[in-house]
Amino acid sequence: MLLTYKVEIKPTEKQAWQIDCHIGGSRWAYNLFLGINRQRYECGYHYMGAYEFSKWFNHEYLESNPDDRWIKDLYAKSVKQAFIDADSAMKRFFKKQSGFPNWRSFKRGQGSYYFVKNSKTQIIACQRHRIKLPKLGWVRLKEFGYIPTDSEHFVIKQGRINSKLVGIT
CATH class of the missing domain: 1.10.10 (Arc Repressor Mutant, subunit A)
Structure with a gap:
């Protein structure tokens, strides 16, 4: 899940x-x-x-x-x-489900930085107060303990960064 x-x-x-x-x-x-x-x-x-x-x-x-x-x-x-x-x-x-895609503009704040776990051996490490992102290193989290890091079954597979928000799956 x-x-x-x-x-x-x-x-x-x-x-x-x-x-x-x-x-x-x-x-x-x-x-x-x-x-x-x-x-x-x-x-x-x-x-x-x-x-x-x-x-x-x-x-x-x-x-x-x-x-x-x-x-x-x-x-x-x-x-x-x-x-x-x-x-x-x-x-x-x-498929005529939507119009022609809009250009992504700096003014509208569109865009994100996508990161992913590449293989079984590579992990995206996460601790109670920080997360290790590719090309960035350790980045501090504002909310401590929000992401469950103590579970052995919890693995970060991918995520997106929109400005200062991280969506982790």
Whole structure:
């Protein structure tokens, strides 16, 4: 059974800057996916799904656009999840379940930093007052003891950071 906990964090200034960089990178990747697929859709080419787009992005786009290689400094799963989120929004558009996806804007505060447990051996450590996030290290929690850390069956599998809120599953 999956449970979700929403917790507020207290990052240091450096961690807050890193979180903003990751959220900005995810926003940029989401908008790039929408822009490229919109051009392809209007020109009559086939639609590129998230995984196909990710391969194209890593092997062709970044080699021809070296100014965008800064994205490689960010957490790779967060960028890939931005492609997946944009792909699901586009698929809802094609099924006529919603309109064309909106661009993610800095002004509207859209965007998140996604993290995931990669394998059985890698864990996302959590203590009573802090959590260890990929690329950020230990980040303090505002509410002590809210996340059950004493249970042997409790494992953090994934989460999203929206500004200063963490959603953990």
